[in-house]
Amino acid sequence: MKKHVLTTMMAVLMLLFLLPHTGQAASSGTKVYLDNQVLEKADVVTVNQTTMVPIRVVSEEMGFKVAWNRAAQQVTVGSGADTVVLTINQRAAAVNGAIVSLTQPAMMKNNTTYVPLRFISSQMGLQVKWDNAGKSVYLFTAGNPAGSQVGAAPSAPSGSTTAPVNNLAEVQAISFSDNRLMVTTSKKVAVKDSVLTGPNRILLELSNTGFGATIGGNLGVGQVGTVAVPNGANVSQIRYFIPKTAPNTVQVVIDLKSANTYKLSSEGTSVFVSLDKVTAPNTNVGSNGKKVIVIDAGHGQHDPGAVGPTGVREKDVNLGLALKLEAILKKNSKVDVVMTRSDDTFLSLKERVKVAENVKADVFVSIHNNSGPASASGTETFYQRANSKSLATVLQKYLLTATGFKDRKVQYGNFHVIRETTMPAALVEVGFVSNAAEAAQLKTEAFQQRVAEALAKGLFEYLGQ
Incomplete structure (x- = not known):
């Protein structure tokens, strides 16, 4: 099927x-x-x-x-x-x-x-x-x-949607992590980069490209989407749009607080702009023997995930945990961190997998929170392939210490993101947003920090870092 x-x-x-x-x-x-x-x-x-x-x-x-x-x-x-x-x-x-x-x-x-x-x-x-x-x-x-291969008639009956037929690539993901912008498209595209001043910014122009359903799909020509950059030392925001003067081109702008040098590179269908640091300039993803960790914050934007009785939304908790984990991981010079999303945007499961495959990740961790009856509780970690079970096991061990929740064990789960990735992959369900007591903890900064530290310890142990 x-x-x-x-x-x-x-x-x-x-x-x-x-x-x-x-x-x-x-x-x-x-x-x-x-x-x-x-x-x-x-x-x-x-x-x-x-x-x-x-x-x-x-x-x-x-x-x-x-x-x-x-x-x-x-x-x-x-x-x-x-x-x-x-x-x-x-x-x-x-x-x-x-x-x-x-x-x-x-x-x-x-x-x-x-x-x-x-x-x-x-x-x-x-x-x-x-x-x-x-x-x-x-x-x-x-x-x-x-x-x-199927032509669309000029007019369709009410209730149908005629999809445009063209050869444009589609932007599928945009995120900013570890001082590096990532733009993933459905297929390889030509990219022109420029440095602009007054104010300082870096411009990417992706030719023969449009927006996909999940990124920019609701933007008209000339309308601007943004990516928040809470951890960008020299970046105020990321903007993306299709200019009126070039309707088949997507422009992505990095708004800088001051002039900054950078390096443009690509992996698969992902394009990266690595902003140079004064003491340690970034290089390509996974260079110099670094282990590549992809962190996937589940759900996002129009998809809130589970919503608890007190209004706690899974997508918010997932992102909070992911950003805190990113901040911890990037302090280790032996690992390279890539986020599937770094703000409240949405990617399909297929697009999340594509990000991990593009950067040839060593490990993939998808962060989620559970939902069920009000009495349901606990922490569990899923794996799908045999080569992922040891990763799931070590993550569950550290998570239990951090959450103090019921041990729901390491389990097999046939979830898309851990099934379709080819590297060791685990999906963690930290707690239940449907459980009032657990939801109250999940939304706190202190609890999220403790869980992020536990996930980092598990990843470092698994990778031998």
């Missing part, structure tokens, strides 16, 4: 009911294809000119577990903490334990739950193309080259 990121599906399901639809559903005779394979059981219907598709068929073809509770009239997509629960005729969904308000309830026809097609779009992780002549809908998973 086709595999895709569960987080993307969570985003789809949180949004898929925002369009109103009323009236009777009628079969449209439209066929649905996923990566050019027809979905035989996908009975497409139209409701007031809105195209609706069965969520079970699409989800299961993409590799998700879907369960139906007839008594409760509920559909559950996913498993464990990563779940979405939809209740027929109710204007709310449970997303990773958090309640999300919906303006339109789920629709049921012939014991099948239907969702509007327009939200299964490129911005939600799938390209959607409409073949007017064949009366067919084509869905393409991210990165599938076949998505460029």
